[in-house]
């Protein structure tokens with residue numbers, strides 16, 4: 001007697017961009033916990049193989065290289081993934097970059113890079129994945145940031161790019177609902193990754209001890225500790241599951257309550 005318990009992502013294949021980085025690895029771990037199979041994507045030369053072997057998912061994990069700003073490289077990568085796995089059910093748009101400095105010192109190259117990776121990359125990757133989803137549709141989760149809601153000093157381009165991701169999430173959700181593609185976003189606060197370390201280093205101006213202090217100062221205030229990559233991942237895994245069909249076009253803040261909207 002009793003019902004058969006199936007983990008929420010059993011039988012699904014999820015692609016994760018920026019998967020060699022800190023939050024990407026935590027998302028992969030959470031998807032594995034939810035019994036999903038996955039494809040880890042990142043730039044050529046990134047630590048993708050190391051991320052895959054650290055995860056220990058065996059045959060449930062495949063890797064592919066792609067630059068999210070380049071539609072041709074994405075099309076090739078998603079083609080390879082579907083050839084290997086036979087299906088694609090979900091996408092986590094996690095690749096991202098930050099350029100730090102006062103707004104009046106930002107160069108055109110800084111702004112172009114942030115917009116290219118954080119905004120254009122999200123749309124191009126969503127297009128490439130959506131083309132490979134089956135007739136049953138799929139789910140997409142974009143990794144925005146609470147910076148897209150609040151805005152932080154010395155991150156004007158990043159703040160703007162993440163606000164754009166929040167609205168792009170709404171647009172895709174509305175346009176693709178008819179194809180049964182559910183699109184949501186999450187907005188994490190401080191997660192201790194290389195990206196957050198680059199922010200601490202910038203504020204500390206090259207002083208290693210002060211940089212450590214700044215890492216400590218960037219913990220979500222109400223939580224009193226950094227958010228773990230896998231904690232972001234567990235919210236993402238939920239949003240990829242069928243249980244989240246009633247949540248559409250939302251950008252859910254994950255910062256322990258500092259930004260209560």
Ligand SMILES: NC(=O)c1ccc[n+]([C@@H]2O[C@H](COP(=O)([O-])OP(=O)(O)OC[C@H]3O[C@@H](n4cnc5c(N)ncnc54)[C@H](O)[C@@H]3O)[C@@H](O)[C@H]2O)c1
Nearest residue numbers: 018020021022023067068094095096145188190191193195
């Ligand atoms: N760390 C935080 O506190 C925090 C908070 C909120 C949101 N985020 C967001 O979470 C996501 C992951 O950040 P992280 O902290 O893990 O950073 P990270 O620097 O550890 O990882 C980012 C990954 O993106 C990859 N990437 C960069 N440009 C790419 C491109 N053109 N094509 C493909 N891959 C590319 C990098 O190679 C890297 O592996 C980013 O979108 C970031 O903006 C981070």
